[in-house]
Structures are given as structure tokens and as C-alpha cells.
Amino acid sequence: MANQIALSMRILLGAQLSVVWALEAGTGAVRAMAVSGALESALGEGFVLPEGAGLIGLALRRRQTMTTPDFATDPRVVLPPEVRARLERALYRSGLVVPLVVQDRIIGALGIGDVEGRVFTAAEIDLAQTFADQAAGALEHARLYEAAQYRLRRAETLVNVGRAINSTLDLTEVMRRIARETHRAVGADMVGAFVADAEERFLRPVAGYRVPKALLGSFLTHPIPLHGHRILEDAWRKCRPAWSSDVAADPRVDKETLARFPHRSSLFFPIAVRGRSVGAFFVAWLHEQHAFTPEETSLIEAISDQAALALENARLYDEAARSEAQYRSLVEGAVHGIARTSRAGRFLTVNRALVRMLGYESETELLALSLERDVYAEPADRARVIEESRKPGREVQWKRKDGTLITVRLSGPPLLDAEGNTTGFEIIVEDVTHRRHLEEQLRQSQKMQAVGQLAGGVAHDFNNLLTVVIGRSQLLLDRLGQDEKGRREVELIQRTATRASNLTRQLLAFSRKQVLQPKVLDLDEVVGGMAKLLARLIGEHIDLAVRQGPGRHLVNADPGQLEQVLMNLAVNARDAMPHGGRLVIETGVTEAGERPAASEGCQGPCVVLEVRDTGCGMDVETRRRAFEPFFTTKELGKGTGLGLATVYGIVAQSGGHVDFESEPGKGTTFRIYLPRVDGAPASAESGERRPEPVGGRETILLVEDDPDVRDLARETLELQGYTVLEAAHPLDAIRACNRHGSAIHLLVTDAVMPGMSGHALARRVLDARPETRVVLISGYVHEGAAAGAEGEAQAPLLMKPFTPEALLRKVREVLEA
Known part of the structure; x- marks a missing residue:
């Protein structure tokens, strides 16, 4: 990623050298992550500049773009003698440095070097800053991806080592x-x-x-x-x-x-x-x-x-194997349970670890137990273990004193008499309950990821189809009179397609591919603002209580999606209490050590939103499948099975974690963990009046790979007087841009297309025609376009499925901005 950024930046500005610098935590020094250009040997990867040195130190200290026509004579540029000597051998003098910033945090810098005396123009500086914004997002995404991959590799390695140990x-x-x-x-x-x-x-x-x-x-x-x-x-x-x-x-x-x-x-x-x-x-x-x-x-x-x-x-x-005395001294210090048992099924000797593992107070208590009756969760398992006694790593379920089930791995040989007959067993007992739980979490996470990818792909394809159905219905309604035959059927088609678009939005929420618009929110204000609506939603037979913990509970989230989470959880709670009950919504703050292990991705203090009901609760199978899309326990026609799946996707895409507790007859408690942030919450929008969807005489370059969506958009725009240049592929759009002799006022392009993203196409068009405005069309967040979406946050976005009215309004809004 860094190498590609360095190469692209060098080519973009036509410079001799481009370097991606990473800021080293703690020292303030910067290290060359990637170098592109003919002078790589003088400034290779790994080259380190001390804190404050060079034009880079000046740019990072001032947190702004810096340029110089000659660093060797520029009094602002401070360099240690050995560093200055090395840089002078590089045969370049002019420089441009742009800090790389992610969420107001400097992560490094993008540096350009060229011949002595070059003065970078304002347009080149703007271009470099725009590119640096995108590059910072891409590097941060790459870092987060690598961190996730590292955690996965680490978990796999430790699981494999554990298997090796126990095998x-x-x-x-x-x-x-x-x-x-x-x-x-x-x-x-x-x-x-x-x-x-x-x-x-x-x-x-x-x-x-x-x-x-x-x-x-x-x-x-x-x-x-x-x-x-x-x-x-x-x-x-x-x-x-x-x-x-x-x-x-x-x-x-x-x-x-x-x-x-x-x-x-x-x-x-x-x-x-x-x-x-x-x-x-x-x-x-x-x-x-x-x-x-x-x-x-x-x-x-x-x-x-x-x-x-x-x-x-x-x-x-x-x-x-050598002596019982040595065996006893070592056994008592072992971290695993160790025991000898008789063939009849009694403990003969046990160590303290096994006593603690099974929750008893003394060895005497264990020696009085029957393995088959008091220890094995399934008595028949003991006979199977005896038959497989020469196989290492037999896993069974045992019972603790309080009845809790644990999964144990049993290793050890049978004890033989002089004739070779089995007289008992010597076993090492390892409690692998936690390990198996983690493995199940990993499998569940992988399954949810796979289902999410499928759901996101289906939703993306449906958004294209629904755009055409909704749009064509609207165009047909515009031609039909209010009392004309067939109008009711067309309106029904349009309403049904709109309901289907809500379903695709839920699918995209679960698959974490919807486009969010996060802002700093006070969670207490969101919950308080929803209280009256939720009270009407759940009905008078359910008592609603809203409790706010001490302090402010600020999070960075999409307010609409956060409200959707509350709505879905409240609806589920209502359906679990058909004869009345109590619903409690509570906010607070939790530290890392107070949260479940699965929420470790939520670093530092987290704001917790707890939704607790006194309903019917869930059994084991329902709990296991709770977040699966389309899984529902409601009768046919009463639920889509997407409520909790949507909650899961929204929370995960917002950088948080959700878990729950539930038992049949004991109600359910959901906890949403979101990273706590500092700063002031965003002010409420003023609600400015949106422009009417009027037409115009401007020229629009329309780029969309789906022919039906493209035809709909073209006809909508042409009916309102616009001149439309259409293209099915980004390369066709570039050729059309180059051929067209007069102004192109607006580029309307799909964000996700084969061969080139809409963001990349917009950059190519703007390079040739800086005055052209841009509107991006997207149905979901695509991995390949994520970096562009981050870096191009100010580009207006039109979400699929859209209506002709929405398209015209967005076009007019951008053209008149």
C-alpha cells in the first residue's frame, strides 16, 4: 500500500522522489516506509529522521503543508550534519511535505523531492493535500486490516500450539x-x-x-x-x-x-x-x-x-513412571488436574488443581464421589473413555459441585498389573471450557462474516433492480392522470418496491456495508429523544424506564442507525412480553476489565447501552442463532428475522460490540458497547428547505455500469432539459470527457464499478476539468472503495435505490452549491 502511494504521488506531481514517512510513537522520529524514484539508494526504506529534523519536522510541528525550493539554503530547515550529508548526496533540493492525518491524529507525512529551485504551485499543493487525505485513510485502513489479521494469526497459532501440547x-x-x-x-x-x-x-x-x-x-x-x-x-x-x-x-x-x-x-x-x-x-x-x-x-x-x-x-x-513419591510432589504443583482412578469408577488420588477445577473444598470430598454418577455429565461417556484409554486427548463434559458443566481433556495411560490387566487409570485433566468457547466464538464470527458478505451482495444487486422499479413507476405515474385506469396498480408496485428497499437497507446494516454518517452524539440525548416514541411503540401494558448513568456518554455514531438499534431492541422486547412487563433502557460507562472478552476490539472506556426486559427469554438454540439474518421465533408473517441481525451489523460497523444474556422465563438483557469519545456533541441540523427537483440546461456526464439504471437516470435528466453524455464503463467516460469540446458541468457516477471506482474516475475527470462538480451513486460500502470514500468525504452521495425526484434534487443541489 505505502509503495503504491509513493509511486502514485511521484507520478502525479512529476517529481524525482516520493517518500511515505511513518511517525514512530514515543520518539517523534519519522521512518521511511516506502520510497519511489531514481534516488531510492540514497533514501531507502527504513531511513530515520530524528524528531523535528528537516522540512518534515517543520510540517509535522506546524501540522500544515510545507514547501521549499532548496532545503540546503532554507534557514527553517534544521538537519543533523550526518543526515544533511546523506540528503545532499541525493541530488535533489526542492521539497513538499504534507502531514498524513487520521481523525486529527498525525500518523506520518508524504514527502516530495525534486530538482533545485522548483516552486510547487497552489494547484499542486492542493492536489498533494487531497491525495494525502486519501492516502492517510488508506494507510489507516491497511493498518487496521493488518492488526485484525495479526490477531487472527495469533489466535490460530496459539490454538495449534495448544493442540500440540495436549495431543x-x-x-x-x-x-x-x-x-x-x-x-x-x-x-x-x-x-x-x-x-x-x-x-x-x-x-x-x-x-x-x-x-x-x-x-x-x-x-x-x-x-x-x-x-x-x-x-x-x-x-x-x-x-x-x-x-x-x-x-x-x-x-x-x-x-x-x-x-x-x-x-x-x-x-x-x-x-x-x-x-x-x-x-x-x-x-x-x-x-x-x-x-x-x-x-x-x-x-x-x-x-x-x-x-x-x-x-x-x-x-x-x-x-x-519412576516413583510415586516424585509423582506426588510434582502433581501438587501442576496447573492441570491429575488423578488416579479405579476401574470401578472411584478417585484414588487427586491433586489440588482437580479439587479446585471441580469446585470442591477438599480431596476427601472427591474421593467419596462416583465418577459415573457425580462427575460425568453423561454416564455413558465414562465407558467410551475407558474403551479409548490409550488415545490421547479424549474430551468429555464433567460436572462441578454446583452443577455447572465444564469441558475437560483427559490424557494419560491405563494402569496395568503384572499380567497386563487394567486396574485403573492415571489421568491429567485439563479444563478446556474457555478455549472451546473462544473457538466457538471464532467459528460464529466467521459464519456471520460469510453470511454478511452474501447478504451484502444480494442487497447490492437488489438496490439496482429496485432503483429501476421505483424510478420507472414514478415516471409512469407522472404520465397517468389521478383517475386514470391502472394508476392504483402502479402505485402498489411503487409502494411494494419501497418496502423492499427497506429490507435491503436492513441486509446492508447486518453485512456492515451501509454508508454511515457518524457524528459525536450524547447517547443520553438520543435515548431521551426516543423515549416518547418507544413508549407508544411498546404499548401501555409495558412499563418503560429510562435511566442515565452519571457523566456524559459521548459516542461517534450515525444518529439514525443508533435510533434503529433502539427501535429494533424495543420491538423485540415488546413481542417477548405480550401480557405486559417492564422494559429498562440504561446508559453508563464501562472499563476494559469490566467487559466480556469478545469486546476487546472496543479499546479503552466504552459507553454501554443496556436494554433489559422481563419477557419470556431465549433457550440455548435461540441464543446461538439470535443474530442470524432471517432467523425468527415469531409466527409466519410477524417478523422478518432481520431485527437483531441489523443491530449486530450497525454496532459492529460503528466500532462497537453487542452481547446479551437470556434464560427462558427470566427475560433478556442486551448490552451495546461503543467507544467513548471526547469533544462536543454535534448540534441539531437546522432543517434547511431542500431545493425543488427542477431541470436545467447543463451538460452531465453519467457513468453507470447497470444499463437499466443508466437508462432510467438518462431519461430522467433529459426530460428536465439536461444534456447527458452517458458511459457504461469508467474508461468510456474518460474518453467521452476528452472528446467533448465544451463544458461538462457535472459528473454523476456509480461509486462501485468494474475496473475503476467512482472515486478514482472522479479524480481523473477533475484532473482534466477542475470546474466539474461530482455526485457519487452508491448502494453500499465496498471494500475496494472504502479508502476513497474516506478520503473523498465531501463528495455528495446519492444512495440507491433512488427516485427520479431524488436524482433531480441532488443534481440541482450540487450544481447550485
Whole structure:
């Protein structure tokens, strides 16, 4: 993304050099993310300017675009001597720097360099600023996408490591599998797993992954010394990862070990059990240097924690085979439950972890239990576990003392007598309830995403169809007299199509593809303003209470969509209380530690909107499918099944999270979490009178890939006197723009088209005809156009499906603006 931005900016301004700079948090320095031009060798990626240095420092400090015809003689430009010498070798002198700003936060800068003496014109500066606005949005979207992908990769890696840990108790195999997952996570050339000797003088290899054959001998026969190898010794003592991007130049690296085992970059992370290092993983990049990121080191620490569990479990298993005394001492310190059971189904010995896991007070209580009756949720599961006792990782449901069900993973061999008969079982019990819950959340999220994409695509296609149906109906009604035969049927068609457009809006809300117009709102004012309407909506048989928590509850959201959320939740609550009840709507603030884990995307303090009813509640199956589109428990014809799906989509697209609690007969509580913002809430709109949909004599370039929508728009405009140049593809539009000899007053273009977005087309047209106005037509937010929509926020937007009257009004409004 950064490379494309640098290239596009250089070409756009015809400059020798273009650089995308990223502002480094904490230091104030800027780092070159991407460089385009013939002078890349002098200013390569990774080049860092200290805080305040150069024209860039001046632009960021003043938060405005800065230019200079010659930075070497410009007294405003301050450069350290070594930086000045390097830049002077670049053979450029003039410069233009535009800060990259996202939501009033500087994230970097866009720099242009050219020959000495070039003076950038006002038009070029405006163009650079417009491009920078778009680039900032695109970079921020790319950063957010990469962060989401990183969280997904991290979760997948940790799940895979967890599976590796629980799939076997063999130390070598567990370490080999963790080494494999580490290799996949960081993209190293090889990974080795080691354990320390008794004196902690050396690290002995126990497993490896992708160790080259040429180095295998050294890997197996030469333990790694801990003493004298400063980088390893320090990491071992602190139980923290250590790394070196350039081992040849790093004085902490033991040169003898490096000569025996040549590599370019390395990462060493200890495996710490109870605060003491007992083993380690050594990760190496053999041929190229590797730049380490905070995300990588954070993931490595998480893998290290899981590896510590694996190493501890393996040690427990090995020592249990030697003697009962050692087994007991290790068992009591284990993080998982460990027990011996008889073949008849009684606990013989248990550890404290198992006592705590099952919610009892003492070991004695557990020893009195019958496994089949008191522990297994399904008694028949115990017989299955016995049959599969030699298979690792059997998962079943157990009962806690209070009746709560937990999912446990059972590992361990059967106990045999001298004749080989099974006398009992030795088991390690791991509570995987939380892990399975997270995996189910991940599956549900992926399913909702897939359904959302489908729903968004369907809604987009329907919007085109409905535009034609509604528009053609209106044109036909305009030609029919009030009492003319057939008028009632046409009006019915138009009303039905309008109802269908409301359905597509709900689909787009669920799929998070609707176009929002967020502003800073006081949630208390929104709820208070809706109170009377909601009271009429739910009826007099339901008592409505609105409660406002202390302080102001400011959020950044679309007011209309927020009102839709309240309406949908109130309607659901009303339908759940046909014989009366109580509906409570409450606002407040919650901190990160007070929210469910699934709301972690909502960083910092959040405003919470709670909607609580005393209705019939939901069973397990209904709760599981609550947010699915078209799922409804109402009788046929009483609901579309889109109410909660719409709530889910609106809240997610607004950067928030929704969860709920419900039990049959105990009512339902929905909680909406939205990031809290600072600032003043937007003032109410003055309600200026919209212009009447009159015609004109201007020339309009109409670009729409759907032929029926295009024909409708053309006819509507031509009937009102406009001259229309139409095009089915952006490239056709560009050719028409170039051929047309006189003025083109307005460009009306679809935002999403094959080959080129409407935003990109508008930029091309405005480059050639700056005086041309622009109207964008869109049915939904498209990923490919998201960056343009962010950067081109001031371009007027006409939403599909639109009526001829709406099209004419928007055209006149923009032309007269």
C-alpha cells in the first residue's frame, strides 16, 4: 500500500522522489516506509529522521503543508550534519511535505523531492493535500486490516500450539510441534528446542524443525553454552525473550558458537516454569537479516507460556513412571488436574488443581464421589473413555459441585498389573471450557462474516433492480392522470418496491456495508429523544424506564442507525412480553476489565447501552442463532428475522460490540458497547428547505455500469432539459470527457464499478476539468472503495435505490452549491 502511494504521488506531481514517512510513537522520529524514484539508494526504506529534523519536522510541528525550493539554503530547515550529508548526496533540493492525518491524529507525512529551485504551485499543493487525505485513510485502513489479521494469526497459532501440547505427553514430539508452529508464526529458517542440564551450564537439544543437513551435526553434538554467551545468559536469567537482528555485529553473541553455527539473525526465548527457566527455543534466520516487531515478541512470549505448560506436563508424566513419591510432589504443583482412578469408577488420588477445577473444598470430598454418577455429565461417556484409554486427548463434559458443566481433556495411560490387566487409570485433566468457547466464538464470527458478505451482495444487486422499479413507476405515474385506469396498480408496485428497499437497507446494516454518517452524539440525548416514541411503540401494558448513568456518554455514531438499534431492541422486547412487563433502557460507562472478552476490539472506556426486559427469554438454540439474518421465533408473517441481525451489523460497523444474556422465563438483557469519545456533541441540523427537483440546461456526464439504471437516470435528466453524455464503463467516460469540446458541468457516477471506482474516475475527470462538480451513486460500502470514500468525504452521495425526484434534487443541489 505505502509503495503504491509513493509511486502514485511521484507520478502525479512529476517529481524525482516520493517518500511515505511513518511517525514512530514515543520518539517523534519519522521512518521511511516506502520510497519511489531514481534516488531510492540514497533514501531507502527504513531511513530515520530524528524528531523535528528537516522540512518534515517543520510540517509535522506546524501540522500544515510545507514547501521549499532548496532545503540546503532554507534557514527553517534544521538537519543533523550526518543526515544533511546523506540528503545532499541525493541530488535533489526542492521539497513538499504534507502531514498524513487520521481523525486529527498525525500518523506520518508524504514527502516530495525534486530538482533545485522548483516552486510547487497552489494547484499542486492542493492536489498533494487531497491525495494525502486519501492516502492517510488508506494507510489507516491497511493498518487496521493488518492488526485484525495479526490477531487472527495469533489466535490460530496459539490454538495449534495448544493442540500440540495436549495431543501427546512425549517431550520430544511436543517440542518438535511447538518448534514447527513457531517457525510458521515468525517465518524463520529453522527452530531448535533445548532443555538445560542439571547445573544449567548448557542447553541440550531435544527437538528441531527445518534444521539444514549441513548444520545438523553441530546442532546435535554441540550443546549451547549459557555462560559467556551474554545474550542467552541475560534472557535465561530474566525469563524473557532476547533477539539480535545482526548477530555478526552484536557484541553479546558468542563468536565461537556463531562460527560453528553461522546465521544472520536469531531469537532466543526461554521456557519458564514457576518463574525459572528450564528450557528454550532458538530461532534462526540463516541467510537474511530479520527485523523484529513488538507483535512477534508478544506472540513468542505467549508461545513460551504454552511451551512451559507442555514441558511441565511431560515432566510430570515421566517422573510419575519412576516413583510415586516424585509423582506426588510434582502433581501438587501442576496447573492441570491429575488423578488416579479405579476401574470401578472411584478417585484414588487427586491433586489440588482437580479439587479446585471441580469446585470442591477438599480431596476427601472427591474421593467419596462416583465418577459415573457425580462427575460425568453423561454416564455413558465414562465407558467410551475407558474403551479409548490409550488415545490421547479424549474430551468429555464433567460436572462441578454446583452443577455447572465444564469441558475437560483427559490424557494419560491405563494402569496395568503384572499380567497386563487394567486396574485403573492415571489421568491429567485439563479444563478446556474457555478455549472451546473462544473457538466457538471464532467459528460464529466467521459464519456471520460469510453470511454478511452474501447478504451484502444480494442487497447490492437488489438496490439496482429496485432503483429501476421505483424510478420507472414514478415516471409512469407522472404520465397517468389521478383517475386514470391502472394508476392504483402502479402505485402498489411503487409502494411494494419501497418496502423492499427497506429490507435491503436492513441486509446492508447486518453485512456492515451501509454508508454511515457518524457524528459525536450524547447517547443520553438520543435515548431521551426516543423515549416518547418507544413508549407508544411498546404499548401501555409495558412499563418503560429510562435511566442515565452519571457523566456524559459521548459516542461517534450515525444518529439514525443508533435510533434503529433502539427501535429494533424495543420491538423485540415488546413481542417477548405480550401480557405486559417492564422494559429498562440504561446508559453508563464501562472499563476494559469490566467487559466480556469478545469486546476487546472496543479499546479503552466504552459507553454501554443496556436494554433489559422481563419477557419470556431465549433457550440455548435461540441464543446461538439470535443474530442470524432471517432467523425468527415469531409466527409466519410477524417478523422478518432481520431485527437483531441489523443491530449486530450497525454496532459492529460503528466500532462497537453487542452481547446479551437470556434464560427462558427470566427475560433478556442486551448490552451495546461503543467507544467513548471526547469533544462536543454535534448540534441539531437546522432543517434547511431542500431545493425543488427542477431541470436545467447543463451538460452531465453519467457513468453507470447497470444499463437499466443508466437508462432510467438518462431519461430522467433529459426530460428536465439536461444534456447527458452517458458511459457504461469508467474508461468510456474518460474518453467521452476528452472528446467533448465544451463544458461538462457535472459528473454523476456509480461509486462501485468494474475496473475503476467512482472515486478514482472522479479524480481523473477533475484532473482534466477542475470546474466539474461530482455526485457519487452508491448502494453500499465496498471494500475496494472504502479508502476513497474516506478520503473523498465531501463528495455528495446519492444512495440507491433512488427516485427520479431524488436524482433531480441532488443534481440541482450540487450544481447550485
